[in-house]
Amino acid sequence: MTSTESKPTDLPRDQLDIAAIKADFPILKQDMNGKRLVFLDSAASAQRPTSVTSAMTLYYETTHANVHRAAYTLAEHATDAMESARKKVAGFIGATSADEVVFTKNATESLNLVARSWGAANLGPSDAVVLTELEHHANIVPWQQLAAEKGFEIRWIPLTEDGHLDLTDLDQLLGGAKLLAVSAMSNVIGTLTPIRVLADAAHAHGALIAVDGCQYVPHLATDVVALNADFLAFSGHKMLGPTGVGVLWARKHLLEEMPPFLGGGGMILDVKKDGFTPAEVPHKFEAGTPPIAEIVGLGAAVDYLDSLGMDQVRAHEVALNAYAMKTLKDRFGERISIYGPTNPSDRGGVMSFAFGDLHPHDVSQILNEHGVCVRPGHHCAKPLMRILGVGATARASWYVYNDESDIDVLADALESAGDFFAF
Amino acid sequence: MSDLEELYREIILDHYRSPRNRGELETPPAHRTEGFNPLCGDEVIVYLLLDDPAKGDDAVVTDIRMGGQGCSISQSSGSMMSAEVKGKTVGEVRALTKAFKAMMSIHEGTLESGESVVTASLDSDDTDNFEDDAPEMDGELAALRGVVKFPVRIKCATLGWNTLAQAIRESIES
Numbered sequence: 001m002t003s004t005e006s007k008p009t010d011l012p013r014d015q016l017d018i019a020a021i022k023a024d025f026p027i028l029k030q031d032m033n034g035k036r037l038v039f040l041d042s043a044a045s046a047q048r049p050t051s052v053t054s055a056m057t058l059y060y061e062t063t064h065a066n067v068h069r070a071a072y073t074l075a076e077h078a079t080d081a082m083e084s085a086r087k088k089v090a091g092f093i094g095a096t097s098a099d100e101v102v103f104t105k106n107a108t109e110s111l112n113l114v115a116r117s118w119g120a121a122n123l124g125p126s127d128a129v130v131l132t133e134l135e136h137h138a139n140i141v142p143w144q145q146l147a148a149e150k151g152f153e154i155r156w157i158p159l160t161e162d163g164h165l166d167l168t169d170l171d172q173l174l175g176g177a178k179l180l181a182v183s184a185m186s187n188v189i190g191t192l193t194p195i196r197v198l199a200d201a202a203h204a205h206g207a208l209i210a211v212d213g214c215q216y217v218p219h220l221a222t223d224v225v226a227l228n229a230d231f232l233a234f235s236g237h238k239m240l241g242p243t244g245v246g247v248l249w250a251r252k253h254l255l256e257e258m259p260p261f262l263g264g265g266g267m268i269l270d271v272k273k274d275g276f277t278p279a280e281v282p283h284k285f286e287a288g289t290p291p292i293a294e295i296v297g298l299g300a301a302v303d304y305l306d307s308l309g310m311d312q313v314r315a316h317e318v319a320l321n322a323y324a325m326k327t328l329k330d331r332f333g334e335r336i337s338i339y340g341p342t343n344p345s346d347r348g349g350v351m352s353f354a355f356g357d358l359h360p361h362d363v364s365q366i367l368n369e370h371g372v373c374v375r376p377g378h379h380c381a382k383p384l385m386r387i388l389g390v391g392a393t394a395r396a397s398w399y400v401y402n403d404e405s406d407i408d409v410l411a412d413a414l415e416s417a418g419d420f421f422a423f
Numbered sequence: 424m425s426d427l428e429e430l431y432r433e434i435i436l437d438h439y440r441s442p443r444n445r446g447e448l449e450t451p452p453a454h455r456t457e458g459f460n461p462l463c464g465d466e467v468i469v470y471l472l473l474d475d476p477a478k479g480d481d482a483v484v485t486d487i488r489m490g491g492q493g494c495s496i497s498q499s500s501g502s503m504m505s506a507e508v509k510g511k512t513v514g515e516v517r518a519l520t521k522a523f524k525a526m527m528s529i530h531e532g533t534l535e536s537g538e539s540v541v542t543a544s545l546d547s548d549d550t551d552n553f554e555d556d557a558p559e560m561d562g563e564l565a566a567l568r569g570v571v572k573f574p575v576r577i578k579c580a581t582l583g584w585n586t587l588a589q590a591i592r593e594s595i596e597s
Contacts, residue, residue: 361463361494361579362431369427376494378464391464391492420427421436421495 016308016316018403024049024304025401035371038409043187043215043350043397044375045237048301052240055300056293063296066289068266082292085299086282092302093213093232094223095249102248102255102282103290107214108138110233110248111181113285114210115142117258118231118250119179125151128177130207132157132165132193133387134186137380139212143181157182159387163189163340167197174205182209184216184227188379188393189340190321190347192216199228208254214238219317219348219399221310224249236294240400241301245294248285255281262287305400313400317349320398324351324407331411335418339388349402352379352393355414360394363417367394370413429569430576431495438499438563443506446488448472453486454594458586460578465493467501467583471590473513479595480514489583496567496576501583503563513591520584526560526568527577 022028025047030037039047065075067082083098090098104110119142123129129143133156147154155173158166163186174180180202184195195211202209210231213222217232218239224232231254236245250258260267260278264287269277278284305313321344328336332355339352355363360376367374374396378385385391396410448455448470458467468490473482487505491498504523508516560568570580 359494359498361465361496361576365430365573365576366427376463382464385464391466420431 016312016400018316018401021308022401022403024051026050028401032371032373033369035369036409038370038372038406040396040398040402040406040410041373041375042238042399042402043379043395045243046218046240046399047401048240048242048297049304051304052242052297052300056242056297059293059296064292067292068283078292081296081299082290085295085302088299088302089247090249092222092306093217093247093249094225096225097252099281100249100252100255102250102285103295104233104246104248104285105244105291106237106246107212107233107235108246110246111138111210111212112142113248113261114181114231114233114250115146117261117285118208118254119143119146120150121257121259123150123152123178126176127152128155129153130155130157130173130177130180130182130202132182133159134163134165134189134191134193134381134384135181135183136187136212136214137382138214139181139183139210140383152178156383159384162342163191164346165191165193165198167194167201170198170201171205174201174207177202177205177207180207180209181212183212183214185213185219185348185350186340186381186384187215187350188352188381188384188395189388190350190352191340192220192346192348195227195229199230203228215348215350218305220314230254236298236301239298239301240304241298242291242294244291245298247298252281255285258285260284260287264288266290308400316400317398318344318347320349320402320404320407321345321347321351323404324396324398324410327407327411328353328414332414332418336414339393349398350395351397352395354390354393355417358417358421360392362421363394363414366417366420367410367413370409370416372410372413374410426569426572430573432566432569434563434566435495435499438502439495442489442498442502444488444502444509445490446470447490448486448488453488454590454597456586456590456593457491458582458589460493460497460582462575462578463494465497465579465582466491467493467497467586469501469583469586469590471587471594473591473594476594476597478513480512480517482513482595484508484511484513484516487587493582494576494579496570496579497582500567500580501586503567504583504587507562507564508587513595516587516591520588522560523564523567523584524581526565526571527581528571 027047063077065078067079086101087098090101160166199209208230211229213232213234217234232249237243267287335356337354364376377392453470453472456469470488472486474485489501489505570576
């Protein structure tokens with residue numbers, strides 16, 4: 001499942017001013033191991049612009065109080081700040097109502113929420129959940145945990161040789177299934193999956209579709225209505241926002257029908273000795289004090305991405321995909337294998353590769369000496385690793401603050417790794 | 424020598440390129456144990472043959488083979504380990520393992536837990552001080568000392584040793 005050539009065709013115009021964008025990210029101004037820091041690990045966690053950290057600091061210094069539970073003005077301001085961010089997030093993904101946006105800790109918690117709430121209420125021994133072979137563990141393990149309790153079947157959509165979903169037997173796999181849980185973009189090989197096609201197919205079989213948008217939402221314009229999704233999970237820290245905040249979007253009627261996940265303060269309408277009445281959505285799913293400052297920071301991240309324009313973000317990343325694939329192939333030929341789709345437009349800004357027979361851990365160790373941050377490992381996708389036939393890959397990933405010069409440094413560093421290990 | 428050259432000593436790369444005792448042993452009589460590094464996906468398989476597991480610490484490692492896949496550090500450490508322990512008693516292997524992990528600056532308590540907790544110092548001055556106090560580590564294994572300066576890689580170096588410790592435990596218990 002490797003590409004031997006790249007075909008940079010029909011490249012959209014990349015109009016972002018990357019030098020100006022880089023300047024918005026203070027962390028990138030430092031040297032690392034005596035070299036310019038070249039951050040190529042945004043698929044794991046992105047960096048954040050000053051506007052995000054400033055918004056959080058301003059919130060703490062001028063606005064903080066606990067939300068939703070006090071009559072004083074400061075608490076009203078804090079609540080407004082949080083709810084304003086909810087509206088921004090809703091707008092960013094094309095949600096028809098901000099009530100459909102539930103704040104969680106991260107995408108992992110969002111997916112667990114779907115499993116533990118909707119899944120536990122709706123899945124039994126005669127049911128099936130369909131996953132794909134390129135899922136992140138966060139969209140596998142919650143379903144395996146629940147299946148162990150409820151006894152439903154887990155089915156897998158396989159991959160084609162070039163890392164796309166193989167939809168040949170889709171109808172068969174969806175027959176009798178109640179849910180299709182699928183990543184919109186692989187965090188390992190960058191594959192973009194056809195969510196609208198999958199959603200329509202799932203619905204035709206009476207199933208719902210839960211989309212792991214952790215890699216997709218930060219990098220491509222997202223419209224939950226156009227995607228025809230039922231659930232969408234994503235994390236703040238992968239989209240220039242803070243750690244500790246994630247989102248579950250779901251159709252409002254689903255959220256209203258689902259039982260609460262975590263119980264506690266903030267998620268109830270009333271509590272008596274013999275039971276409780278849950279609050280309205282989305283608060284029903286937000287037990288305890290939420291990460292208010294992080295939510296405010298996420299709102300600022302959405303503002304930043306909106307100011308660039310997600311279509312521009314995508315165009316830039318496709319251009320970088322094409323540049324990286326061409327540069328590395330031109331320079332290293334058969335010595336480098338790039339996993340996943342061969343067309344730059346079929347991929348997100350994530351590139352897993354094998355460099356000769358060097359182990360990814362050793363490759364990344366040498367790259368680190370050159371200030372280059374790439375990730376070696378299984379990327380929390382061990383079923384996919386087994387299909388690729390490797391224990392680990394080296395993965396470089398890019399975002400709005402990366403440019404061709406970063407790819408050039410990566411290529412130079414790889415050359416050095418080859419020299420070091422005399423291969 | 425730079426830290427990087429210290430990490431990748433020639434003898435380490437030699438063991439990586441030409442691993443010793445690579446292969447499998449028939450089970451039984453040998454015992455097979457797999458070890459994983461969940462962080463990076465590295466895998467080590469130890470095939471351990473003791474002359475008589477009932478002898479406990481006095482049992483002798485009559486043969487050992489290594490399988491699996493991983494980075495140069497995990498694979499070379501396993502290769503060196505296999506060469507060192509063959510012919511030694513279980514007691515001697517345990518002592519060697521203890522000394523090796525001390526060189527890696529890992530507390531002994533993690534040895535049997537199956538889940539190694541890395542407690543290496545990040546500070547190079549401390550590391551230097553520590554080296555003065557470390558038990559003597561003879562021969563090729565001493566080449567792995569440079570790993571300590573790269574805390575993330577310590578788990579690579581100890582993967583084979585943890586797996587061997589588990590293999591010994593399982594062999595004797597069964």
